[in-house]
Amino acid sequence: MKDSCSSVSELLEKYFDQEVTDRERLLVEGHLQDCPICRDALTSMEGLRTLIKVPVEEATQQEDFPWVWQKIERGIRLQEKAGWWQSLRS
Numbered sequence: 001m002k003d004s005c006s007s008v009s010e011l012l013e014k015y016f017d018q019e020v021t022d023r024e025r026l027l028v029e030g031h032l033q034d035c036p037i038c039r040d041a042l043t044s045m046e047g048l049r050t051l052i053k054v055p056v057e058e059a060t061q062q063e064d065f066p067w068v069w070q071k072i073e074r075g076i077r078l079q080e081k082a083g084w085w086q087s088l089r090s
């Protein structure tokens with residue numbers, strides 16, 4: 001693992017949520033180009049995020065995974081943010 005991996009992995013989730021600054025985004029994207037380890041980490045993050053699209057009844061059955069709710073709540077906030085941006089542009 002490269003030295004920059006630890007700092008990039010801290011930024012990965014923010015990057016995935018598009019909460020990074022332009023400078024941080026360049027750092028992450030530059031690193032991802034030559035680091036399969038961090039690309040894998042981002043891919044598994046995308047896998048987690050698809051859980052948000054699971055119907056709510058299905059998610060409530062997974063009581064062993066309270067973090068699913070955290071992900072869902074975050075997803076809802078992100079969607080609201082996206083809607084807000086779209087209303088600005090239109």
Ligand SMILES: [Zn+2]
Pocket residue numbers: 002004005008031035037038
């Ligand atoms: Zn890396």
